[in-house]
Amino acid sequence: MGAKVELRDVDRVYGDVQALSPTNQVLEPGTFTTLVGPSGCGKSTLLDIIAGLNKGNGGQVLIDGSPSTGPRRETGVIFQEAAVLPWRTVLDNTAFALETQKVPVRKRREIAREVLQRVGLSDFVNHYPHQLSGGMRQRVAIARVLSTDPDLILADEPFGALDEQTRVVLGLELLKVVRQGGATVLFVTHSIQEAALLSDRVLVMGARPGKILLDLHVDLPPDRDPTMVGSPVATALVEQIWTVLKSEAQRAMVEQGPRS
Amino acid sequence: MSTGPVATESATTPLRKDKPEIVRERRLGLTVRGWTIVGALLTVLFLELAPRLGLVDSFSLVPLSAMVMRAFGLLTDPEFLSQDLVPSLLSILVAFIFAVVSGVLIGLLVWRFDWARKTLDPWLATYYAIPTFALYPLLVALLGIGFVPIVLLATLFAVVAMISSTVDGLDGIPRSVLRLAAVLQLDPFQRTFKVLLPAALPQISVGLRLALSYSLIMVLASEFVLSTSGLGHFISNAYNDFAITDMYAGVLLVFVLALGLNFAFAAALRPQSKRVLS
Numbered sequence: 376m377g378a379k380v381e382l383r384d385v386d387r388v389y390g391d392v393q394a395l396s397p398t399n400q401v402l403e404p405g406t407f408t409t410l411v412g413p414s415g416c417g418k419s420t421l422l423d424i425i426a427g428l429n430k431g432n433g434g435q436v437l438i439d440g441s442p443s444t445g446p447r448r449e450t451g452v453i454f455q456e457a458a459v460l461p462w463r464t465v466l467d468n469t470a471f472a473l474e475t476q477k478v479p480v481r482k483r484r485e486i487a488r489e490v491l492q493r494v495g496l497s498d499f500v501n502h503y504p505h506q507l508s509g510g511m512r513q514r515v516a517i518a519r520v521l522s523t524d525p526d527l528i529l530a531d532e533p534f535g536a537l538d539e540q541t542r543v544v545l546g547l548e549l550l551k552v553v554r555q556g557g558a559t560v561l562f563v564t565h566s567i568q569e570a571a572l573l574s575d576r577v578l579v580m581g582a583r584p585g586k587i588l589l590d591l592h593v594d595l596p597p598d599r600d601p602t603m604v605g606s607p608v609a610t611a612l613v614e615q616i617w618t619v620l621k622s623e624a625q626r627a628m629v630e631q632g633p634r635s
Numbered sequence: 636m637s638t639g640p641v642a643t644e645s646a647t648t649p650l651r652k653d654k655p656e657i658v659r660e661r662r663l664g665l666t667v668r669g670w671t672i673v674g675a676l677l678t679v680l681f682l683e684l685a686p687r688l689g690l691v692d693s694f695s696l697v698p699l700s701a702m703v704m705r706a707f708g709l710l711t712d713p714e715f716l717s718q719d720l721v722p723s724l725l726s727i728l729v730a731f732i733f734a735v736v737s738g739v740l741i742g743l744l745v746w747r748f749d750w751a752r753k754t755l756d757p758w759l760a761t762y763y764a765i766p767t768f769a770l771y772p773l774l775v776a777l778l779g780i781g782f783v784p785i786v787l788l789a790t791l792f793a794v795v796a797m798i799s800s801t802v803d804g805l806d807g808i809p810r811s812v813l814r815l816a817a818v819l820q821l822d823p824f825q826r827t828f829k830v831l832l833p834a835a836l837p838q839i840s841v842g843l844r845l846a847l848s849y850s851l852i853m854v855l856a857s858e859f860v861l862s863t864s865g866l867g868h869f870i871s872n873a874y875n876d877f878a879i880t881d882m883y884a885g886v887l888l889v890f891v892l893a894l895g896l897n898f899a900f901a902a903a904l905r906p907q908s909k910r911v912l913s
Contacts, residue, residue: 426818428814428817428818445820446817446818446819446820448820450818452814452815452818454811454814454815455811456809456810456811457811458809458811458812458814458815460812460830460833460834461834462833462834462836471819471829472819474829475819475820475821475825475829
């Protein structure tokens, strides 16, 4: 099988800042890859370019071997703040992606109910987002992404605003549901533990210019549970990532200087 | 079943926002609502008794009961209905609809295009400092008197409230929701009607209530001077004819109309206002 996503010399410049230096990467189908790095290192830019929301200045993004020209239906994107529509019930939020693709009401609601069950929200089908906690709203957003059965899922710090426990629980749930569907995942986070616990592969990014510094394989069994954070494999990995990021973060802070 | 999704609910329990408890604080033995009712009763009592007891002369004020009786009389008078009430309601309705449709459209343009915002911003900021009603001699010269200049004035007065509230609402849409619309590749129609306008609706509904009040105010004020029919004309006519009871009955009907429309609106929009994320 060919690569799901292939980046060829993709870069992005904002003014005179090299947000992303020319990057070459391949994401293999069905893998869960995490992109970890300090804030402002260009990880979200890279994700946006793959999502088709941002055009790189140069290079090419190939998805399933053909050049990407913009957003595509088979790509699901999960944002940092849960992008839920407050005037719609959980069910109709979940069915929204299918609705915009003109799937008939009965069919899309049936699919929405099924994915809501998978993310553990069956009892909240008729609730409105304001009645849910932040973690549950993010699950609604995940359910909506799953509803279209995407082959590529891009997650931009989806659990960044949540507390540590919820974050681990939701991360593992996401891992479980995407493993069932076989989608390729690129997951952006600034949490090193989250990266080690969830992924098959960790890409470590540094800032200014944003570039991938390390490409690590995570040698943990495919089925993860929270206790694995403490395993020797994960601990060693976290330490390795930390060493690189620490010097990067310090360098970035010195270079950026005080923000006005 | 200790590790399934159910067990995780403790970390992500839904925050059901129950109705906040109404504070029943008493002042001098009465609740706030109690005092409101007392105030209303005193007003009613004054309006009834002051003319009857001779505190106010009967050319200035008629007893409330007389106003109410006359108002009911007017409501069963076919000539009043066809000559005065219906034309006013029609003008208000037409002006309101024009203001809402054009206000939302202009609001969308202002929000979407930077040049439109830069062009219109100074106008929007100063608009309500200008007494629009001062334009009426110009409109009489251009359009004569009657339905068209009245509706035009009322629309002009109400539209800016719609524009401002629409722009405010659109400005408040979270970035993630806009990005969602981009990711799902919504066409402009879906984007506008399934995302932008519903998301801006809480603010737009504030504009709707203002626009309705402004339409009503401007239609009635214009009818005083620009019309030979309508509720405003009826009131000014009665005033000129020293038909004091008719005049007060007309004023009373205007009050009831304004309050009724406002309450109906508030009730219709209430379910929406709750569905806002904090």
